[in-house]
Amino acid sequence: xxxxxxxxxxxxxxxxxxxxxxxxxxxxxxxxxxxxxxxxxxxxxxxxxxxxxxxxxxxxxxxxxxxxxxxxxxxxxxxxxxxxxxxxxxxxxxxxxxxxxxxxxxxxxxxxxxxxxxxxxxxxxxxxxxxxxxxxxxxxxxxxxxxxxxxxxxxxxxxxxxxxxxxxxxxxxxxxxxxxxxxxxxxxxxxxxxxxxxxxxxxxxxxxxxxxxxxxxxxxxxxxxxxxxxxxxxxxxxxxxxxxxxxxxxxxxxxxxxxxxxxxxxxxxxxxxxxxxxxxxxxxxxxx
Numbered sequence: 001x002x003x004x005x006x007x008x009x010x011x012x013x014x015x016x017x018x019x020x021x022x023x024x025x026x027x028x029x030x031x032x033x034x035x036x037x038x039x040x041x042x043x044x045x046x047x048x049x050x051x052x053x054x055x056x057x058x059x060x061x062x063x064x065x066x067x068x069x070x071x072x073x074x075x076x077x078x079x080x081x082x083x084x085x086x087x088x089x090x091x092x093x094x095x096x097x098x099x100x101x102x103x104x105x106x107x108x109x110x111x112x113x114x115x116x117x118x119x120x121x122x123x124x125x126x127x128x129x130x131x132x133x134x135x136x137x138x139x140x141x142x143x144x145x146x147x148x149x150x151x152x153x154x155x156x157x158x159x160x161x162x163x164x165x166x167x168x169x170x171x172x173x174x175x176x177x178x179x180x181x182x183x184x185x186x187x188x189x190x191x192x193x194x195x196x197x198x199x200x201x202x203x204x205x206x207x208x209x210x211x212x213x214x215x216x217x218x219x220x221x222x223x224x225x226x227x228x229x230x231x232x233x234x235x236x237x238x239x240x241x242x243x244x245x246x247x248x249x250x251x252x253x254x255x256x257x258x259x260x261x262x263x264x265x266x267x268x269x270x271x272x273x274x275x276x277x278x279x280x281x282x283x284x285x286x287x288x
Contacts, residue, residue, distance in 0.1 A: 003138055003198030004073040007066075007190070014069035018062045019186045021227075025058010026181030028230045029099070030165040031174050036103045037166060048103045049096065054230045056092030057223035059123055059185045063087075063130050064216050066189055072198055075136040083133035084219060087126045094122025098162065107166020116159025123154040123185055127192050138200040146195030150188045157184030 008015065032051030036044045064084075071077070098119030105111030127150075131140060157180055164177035 001200045003075060003200045005196065005198050006071045006073070007069060007193050009069045009071045011069075014066055015186070015190070018066040018189070019182050021065055022058055022062035022185035023178050023182035024227060024231075025055050025061065026161065026185075027174060027178035028227065028234055029053075029055030029058065029095075030161060030177050030181065031234050032230075033099055033103060033162070033165040034174060044103060045100075048100050050230060050233065052096030052099050053092050054227060055099070055119075055181070056088065056095045056122070056126075057226050057230075059095075060088045060091050060126060060130070061220055061223045061227070062182075062185050063127055063189055064220060066186075067130075067134075068216055070193070072136055072138070072200075075138055075198075075200055078135040079216070079219070080133040080135055084130060087129040087133065088223065090129055091122055091126035094125060095119050098122065098158070102162050102166050107163050112159060112163055112166070116162050117155050119162060120155030120158035120184065120188075121151070123158060123188055124151045124192070127189055131192075131196075136200075138198055141197040141199060143195040143197070146191060150191035150195065153191055154184050154188035157181065157187065160184075 029051040032047045032054060036047035036051065039047065098115040098117070101111050101115035101118070105115075107115075128147075134140070161177045161181040161184060164173060164180065
């Protein structure tokens with residue numbers, strides 16, 4: 001029996017809040033990615049890992065906030081815990097692979113396309129694995145063309161966001177990139193939901209409807225707490241908002257890995273008063 005689906009049981013509240021969650025995770029993650037390009041090689045993995053976890057937590061939170069408004073008439077909805085949390089781990093890992101590629105290879109050419117593709121596929125994989133954890137008396141079917149469109153949306157928007165994170169500096173640019181990332185997640189989610197069909201196993205006399213907030217709220221506490229902690233780290237990092245490097249002025253070049261910059265600096269003579277400093281063995285009085 002064909003089921004009747006409503007993806008907006010609470011009106012515009014869940015889509016709006018879900019989009020804000022995606023933007024928050026994207027903003028924190030992309031700022032960490034930008035920050036990683038301005039530090040030395042040894043400190044870069046920590047910033048990239050924090051950015052990956054922030055984006056992964058943000059898109060996962062967005063998905064399940066949006067699912068609070070999802071209901072099937074005549075079929076109560078429940079969630080499989082292990083599969084649901086596995087979708088969170090998958091999102092963080094795949095987004096992390098994409099971000100590490102851009103963080104170490106730069107936001108241009110093949111590294112950008114590869115990193116953006118993997119990140120976008122991570123967004124899509126999280127969505128469909130999360131949907132696989134939905135339990136009700138029936139099964140989901142999907143329209144293949146619409147599913148493919150949802151994946152393309154995720155890949156294109158994620159690639160654009162990573163390009164912005166690696167190529168631009170400054171707080172406002174990062175906000176714009178996070179809005180694009182939010183569109184990647186939200187657009188992919190609702191396009192994927194448009195591909196959804198529901199077949200019920202039989203007539204049900206149970207009252208269907210959106211899952212109670214008490215069902216999903218415990219799942220959201222952990223990722224939300226992490227996003228809060230990541231926000232504290234970003235806010236209290238003195239160079240995070242300005243986007244200025246903490247190593248050398250050469251790092252203002254967009255997309256240049258810090259390790260390469262450090263190597264360049266090692267071969268560049270130190271400047272004293274705008275002129276290359278002479279060797280200590282040949283210093284003159286006016287250079288002291």
